Amino acid sequence: MGEEGLLGKVYNDGEIIVQEGSAGREMYVIQSGKVQVSKSMGSTVIVLATLGEGEVFGEMSLIDSQPRSATVRALGETRVLTIDHEAFLRRVRSDPFLALSILRQMGLRIRELDHSLSITLGKLEEVQRGLPQISKSPEQAQRDLRSKISQVQQDLNRLKEKLGSV
Amino acid sequence: MTEREHLPLPQGAEIAVIGGGPAGAFFSIYAMRLAKDMGKKVRLTIFDRKTFTHQGPAGCNMCAGVVSESMVQSLAIDGINLPPSIVQRSVDSYCFHSSSGEVYIRSPYTRQRGIATTYRGGGPKGSEKTGIQSFDEFLMERAAKEGAILDRQVVDEIQLNGYKPRLCSGKKFVMEADLLVGAFGVNALTAKKFEDLGFGYTAPDTIRATQAEMPLGKDWVSEHFGNAIHVFLLNLPGVKFAAITPKGEYATISLLGKDVNQETVKAFLSHPLVQKMLPTNWKLPERFCHCFPKINVGAACKPYGHRIVIVGDAASTRLYKDGIGSAYVTGKAAAQVVSLYGIGEGDFLRHYSTVCKEINRDNLVGRFLFGANDFICGLPSLSKGYFRTLQQEQKDPSLGTPHSDMLWDMFTGSRSYRDILFQAISPRSQYTMVRGVLGALSESFNLFSTALGKG
Ligand SMILES: Cc1cc2nc3c(=O)[nH]c(=O)nc-3n(C[C@H](O)[C@H](O)[C@H](O)COP(=O)(O)OP(=O)(O)OC[C@H]3O[C@@H](n4cnc5c(N)ncnc54)[C@H](O)[C@@H]3O)c2cc1C
Numbered sequence: 116m117g118e119e120g121l122l123g124k125v126y127n128d129g130e131i132i133v134q135e136g137s138a139g140r141e142m143y144v145i146q147s148g149k150v151q152v153s154k155s156m157g158s159t160v161i162v163l164a165t166l167g168e169g170e171v172f173g174e175m176s177l178i179d180s181q182p183r184s185a186t187v188r189a190l191g192e193t194r195v196l197t198i199d200h201e202a203f204l205r206r207v208r209s210d211p212f213l214a215l216s217i218l219r220q221m222g223l224r225i226r227e228l229d230h231s232l233s234i235t236l237g238k239l240e241e242v243q244r245g246l247p248q249i250s251k252s253p254e255q256a257q258r259d260l261r262s263k264i265s266q267v268q269q270d271l272n273r274l275k276e277k278l279g280s281v
Numbered sequence: 282m283t284e285r286e287h288l289p290l291p292q293g294a295e296i297a298v299i300g301g302g303p304a305g306a307f308f309s310i311y312a313m314r315l316a317k318d319m320g321k322k323v324r325l326t327i328f329d330r331k332t333f334t335h336q337g338p339a340g341c342n343m344c345a346g347v348v349s350e351s352m353v354q355s356l357a358i359d360g361i362n363l364p365p366s367i368v369q370r371s372v373d374s375y376c377f378h379s380s381s382g383e384v385y386i387r388s389p390y391t392r393q394r395g396i397a398t399t400y401r402g403g404g405p406k407g408s409e410k411t412g413i414q415s416f417d418e419f420l421m422e423r424a425a426k427e428g429a430i431l432d433r434q435v436v437d438e439i440q441l442n443g444y445k446p447r448l449c450s451g452k453k454f455v456m457e458a459d460l461l462v463g464a465f466g467v468n469a470l471t472a473k474k475f476e477d478l479g480f481g482y483t484a485p486d487t488i489r490a491t492q493a494e495m496p497l498g499k500d501w502v503s504e505h506f507g508n509a510i511h512v513f514l515l516n517l518p519g520v521k522f523a524a525i526t527p528k529g530e531y532a533t534i535s536l537l538g539k540d541v542n543q544e545t546v547k548a549f550l551s552h553p554l555v556q557k558m559l560p561t562n563w564k565l566p567e568r569f570c571h572c573f574p575k576i577n578v579g580a581a582c583k584p585y586g587h588r589i590v591i592v593g594d595a596a597s598t599r600l601y602k603d604g605i606g607s608a609y610v611t612g613k614a615a616a617q618v619v620s621l622y623g624i625g626e627g628d629f630l631r632h633y634s635t636v637c638k639e640i641n642r643d644n645l646v647g648r649f650l651f652g653a654n655d656f657i658c659g660l661p662s663l664s665k666g667y668f669r670t671l672q673q674e675q676k677d678p679s680l681g682t683p684h685s686d687m688l689w690d691m692f693t694g695s696r697s698y699r700d701i702l703f704q705a706i707s708p709r710s711q712y713t714m715v716r717g718v719l720g721a722l723s724e725s726f727n728l729f730s731t732a733l734g735k736g
Pocket residue numbers: 299300301302303304305328329330331342343344345346347348349434435436437464465466467468469470471490491492535536574575576592593594595598602603604605606608
């Protein structure tokens with residue numbers, strides 16, 4: 116089946132779907148293609164996640180009214196279905212279970228984050244425990260510490276990527 | 282409290298769902314999900330003799346197959362995304378044709394192709410090679426994924442004389458169910474079997490509809506029908522609603538009304554406004570896929586009993602619109618009641634009958650709105666003014682599009698009829714409408730005086 120069967124709206128490669136800091140209360144569901152979620156930190160842009168078909172973004176905005184916390188742009192040609200905020204609220208009035216579906220998705224993300232955070236904190240603790248060893252065998256301890264710090268660094272980066280909700 | 286008043290769904294319950302159309306599938310998907318959430322084991326079997334993979338009416342639940350904007354969005358939120366193999370065409374607008382003009386109305390909310398046109402079965406007769414996939418089969422597969430058992434046989438006997446409903450097929454005992462779910466629609470004889478059980482159910486009133494598939498070819502359909510559903514407000518005798526829905530290689534004609542038949546299809550096709558959309562001298566082939574399904578235009582009486590609940594068309598559905606959406610609403614609501622409250626008659630009375638009553642009440646307003654729309658379209662000056670207002674709104678949406686939004690909501694089923702009525706009687710809507718009608722009247726007056734002058 117061709118393009119005529121795809122739902123939603125087409126975004127071209129690089130086109131911004133959601134702009135960090137902007138107002139907006141819609142949620143999006145990717146029908147085809149991929150999107151990149153990124154966040155500006157001063158002058159650097161950190162890529163938080165790449166999302167694909169069937170995945171959602173912007174779900175927090177359906178519930179709270181905060182400005183968008185990240186930018187989402189299309190990676191290649193992408194088709195995205197917009198979930199209208201006002202219609203969602205009307206539907207939730209008669210079908211509260213719809214809100215539960217959103218909460219379930221948010222819950223999944225929070226669980227993943229919790230898991231990653233606990234692993235990273237565990238590693239940090241190991242680093243702390245290694246500090247007194249430095250005085251006994253400084254070279255070996257430094258090597259160990261460097262490798263652990265780089266591991267923690269990698270974990271933290273991965274954790275940032277998982278913060279994919281906009 | 283007696284068991285009849287309140288009976289929680291027991292652990293290990295046997296649930297029998299009669300009918301694997303949208304209502305049966307939605308009930309099953311949500312009942313299975315909720316049972317899992319609540320740590321309950323259930324065995325749910327969906328009975329339907331159809332497989333929905335055959336071409337033609339025998340493998341199809343016979344409708345235009347439009348999955349509304351709100352339905353597409355609700356399903357996406359619930360993690361059910363319609364793949365392009367199911368969606369024949371994604372639609373972003375409705376085009377209204379009348380003798381007073383033509384107006385395209387785009388989705389006022391999200392400005393996207395948010396409506397799906399689908400086939401309920403394996404596609405029209407003769408479409409074997411096109412690889413069409415069925416919407417109903419897709420939903421059945423989703424239900425199976427949630428753990429439902431699909432049993433492709435017809436249930437032709439139900440007994441209530443014992444403790445639990447007993448089902449038979451071809452004189453053979455099939456099962457004894459803790460809960461019986463009737464999702465049999467309005468096109469089978471099953472309703473009579475439920476009426477005969479004597480718990481107070483009576484099937485809703487129906488009228489005949491007709492559907493015909495026009496094999497126009499993909500290019501023609503794309504070029505002339507585009508991504509819009511075409512509604513014809515033609516005042517044809519006996520026709521309440523006429524539309525053409527674009528699909529891949531075909532466009533589907535749907536006519537609702539009293540005693541519509543093949544002659545009505547011919548009359549519709551020979552109307553100049555319809556002819557305009559078709560190739561010159563085009564005629565339906567000798568053998569074409571068509572059907573005469575019934576459509577629910579009333580409401581069932583008491584769609585529940587002790588250990589029995591009825592969902593979808595067989596219970597209550599929105600008047601003329603979004604029947605699949607109503608199957609979702611009633612199917613999901615019944616699944617919630619079963620899982621959260623129970624399967625006793627009292628449980629359904631307290632928590633399910635209200636959902637059906639809400640639809641029925643709203644339909645009363647819907648009846649009035651469709652009547653008003655017919656009235657406006659039947660009076661040339663009023664109709665001209667109405668279309669002029671709509672065209673102006675679409676030309677310059679920055680000034681607001683209240684009438685377009687109302688028409689959109691009415692024909693797509695995006696809002697309740699009550700909400701639409703409140704919008705219709707708002708002073709702003711009244712003002713723009715009166716302005717449009719006055720414009721049309723003065724135009725007619727000018728034409729009349731010019732004609733008189735010439736005379
Ligand atoms: C002409 C026309 C056009 C329409 N267009 C649209 C549209 O574009 N969009 C929309 O949303 N709605 C539309 N509708 C309405 C829509 O078709 C219905 O609202 C919808 O199909 C209801 O779903 P359901 O599951 O309740 O019933 P059905 O879809 O009728 O399903 C009932 C199922 O039960 C099975 N069954 C019945 N008895 C038994 C038995 N004893 N044993 C086993 N199985 C049994 C049948 O085989 C069938 O599969 C249209 C209706 C008509 C008539």
